Amino acid sequence: MANENVRMWTELNIDLKSHDMLMNALGPIFQEVYLSQKNRPAGMGFYDFVVGDIHGIRVKELREHAKTGGKVVATYCVFVPEELVWAAGAIPVGLCAGTQFSVPIAEEVLPRNTCALIKSSFGFKLGRVCPYVQASHLIVGETTCDGKKKMFEMLGQLQPVYVMEVPNKKTERSRELWHGEVLAFKDVIEQLTGTKITAKKLGQAIDLVNKRRLALQRFYNLRKVRPVPISGKDALLATQVSFYDDAQRDTQMLNALCDELDKRVAAGQGVAPKNAPRILVSGSPMAIPNWKLHHLVESTGAVVVCEESCTGTRFFSDLVKPAGDNLDEQLKAIADRYMNIHCACFTPNDERPDDVVRLAKEYQADGVIHYNLQFCHTYANEAVKMAKRLEKEGIPLLRIETDYSDEDAGQLRTRIEAFLEMIKH
C-alpha cells in the first residue's frame, strides 16, 4: 500500500521529500489532538482511518475516476454549487487549507499579511504537496474576498482555474447576477466533462447533497443536548471530512455515527460533565487540519457545541428546495439556496449576528468565541457588530484573532481560561 501510494504521488508530480515532512508532522499532531481523547464514539474510527490515510485511498478513488475519463473539480468555498459537479458525473473535492506547513512556501510569493487560509492553499500548489490539488482537472475559485481573488489569478498560472463571481450585496440585482453565475458555471462544467446536465441528473444530485446536509443537521442537533455526546473536536473533524469524501458514503457514516450518539443521549452519556462550559465558535472556516482553537478550548475542560462557520452550520443549514424535473427551476432553486449563506463577504450581513444569537440559544451555549484569521478584514470588521449584538443579548463573547502557527498558543490558552472562568455558572 505504501509503495502504491508513493507511485501514485510520483505520477501526480508530488514533491515527495516535502510531502514526507508534512505527513510525518501530521501523525503526532493527530495523536495528541484526537487519539488522546477519552470516551470517543466508536463511529469516529472511520474518521481516524480517513485521516490516517489522508492522501491515500480517497486520492486513489479520484484517480480511478479520472482513468475512466471522469473529472475532478476542486473548490475552496461553500459557495460553489457542488450539485452541478455531481450532475455532470464529475467529483467535487473541497481542498484543505488548514496547515501552517504550506504557509512559508506561499510567503515566497504572496504578501505575508495575507490570511493563513489563502497562504496555506496557495502553498500547497506551489510546493506540490497536496495530491488533491494535483489530481484535480479544474479549481473553482470565487470572489468572496480580495486576498482570495488575487491569489486565484496566480494559481491560474499553475493550474486551470475558473472563478465564480459572488456578489457582495443581497439585493434583487445581486441575486440576478448570482443566478447568471450559476448558469455560467453549469456551462463550464458541461464543457469540462462533455456531459449535458439534464433535469433528471440534477434532480439526483440535489437529492444526494441534500441528504448529506440532512445527516449533518441530525448530527449537529445531537450536540444541542446536555451533556453533549461528542466533543467539538470530533464533530469538527467529521464536518471537515464531509468536504472531500464521497457524498453518499459520508451520509451513511454520519447517520451511523448519529445512531450511536442517539444511544448515548438516551443513556445520558456525555463526553464532558453536565456543567462543563459550552462554547459556540463563530467566524472563519477551519480547514483540515486546523484544530487549534477547539483543542485549546477543550483541553481547558470546556466543550465546543457548535460552529457558526463554513466548516459548520453555514455548510448545511439550508437545503436546495426540490424543484421537480424542470431544469430552469432547479437552477433557480440552487442559486437561491447558495445566496442564503451568510458569509462576511456580504454587506450588510445582519443575518449572521441573528444566526449566532439563535444558535447560542439552541445549543445552550454559555459563551461565544469569535474566531478570526489574522488579516481577514471581513470577519474582523464583522466582529465589531457581533460584539455589540451579543452584549445586547447578554451573551458573553471572546474575540480571538490568530493564524495557523502555535506561537500564540500560550497566550490564547490564558485568555480562554480567563473567559471560561468568567462564564462558569
Ligand code: BJ8
Ligand atoms: S462562504 S467564509 S468558505 S469565503 S478567512 S479566505 S474570507 S481572508 S474563507 Fe470563506 Fe466561502 Fe465566505 Fe465561507 Fe478570505 Fe477571510 Fe481568509 Fe476566508
